[in-house]
Amino acid sequence: MSGADNSGFGDFPQRGFAAGAPMEVYEGLYRLVLTVYGHRCALSGARFEPAPGLLHPHLDVVALQPREHGGPLAISNYLPVVNVLSTDFVAGSILIEDDYRIIVPNTDLLSPENVAMLRNSLHLPVEKIFQPAQTHLAYHRRFGRGR
Secondary structure (H helix, E strand, C coil): CCCCCCCCCCCCCCCCCCCCCCHHHHHHHHHHHHHHCCCECCCCCCECCCCCCCCCCCEEEEECCCHHHCCCCCHHHEEEEEHHHHHHHHCCCCEECCCCEEECCCHHHCCHHHHHHCCCECCCCCCHHHCCCHHHHHHHHHHHHCC
16 A cells, blocks of 8 residues: 555645654653752752652642643743642642742642642752743643633
8 A cells, every 4th residue: 555545544744644763862851850950859949869760759740831822842841840839830739830930829739738838939950951941831821710
């Protein structure tokens, strides 16, 4: 069978089904985010020792704008977040302003322990090139406020 046919099962690739990045890219980005932030949670500032395995036992690396919503595989789109805060952050219960202040629009959605863990502003890498991009922060805020 050569070329495309009307059933959509021809030789030409279908639009919208782009291959994902190789696993090595995700692993490299994960390690880079943890390293650039010094194995510290961007929201709480808590510091942890590097882990010997691939996944860190205390830190998650979370996207400001998820890949499925058009977010890039770039360090400026990811933050290291301590496990106990990552679900609240991903759900949009914790937001970050353009000046990197951390805000909680509705404290009733977080446990008092999690609210107490938060810094006033994001812990940032020293080099600006590694800091969160304003466009990704804005996407995360729109998502959080729109739920």
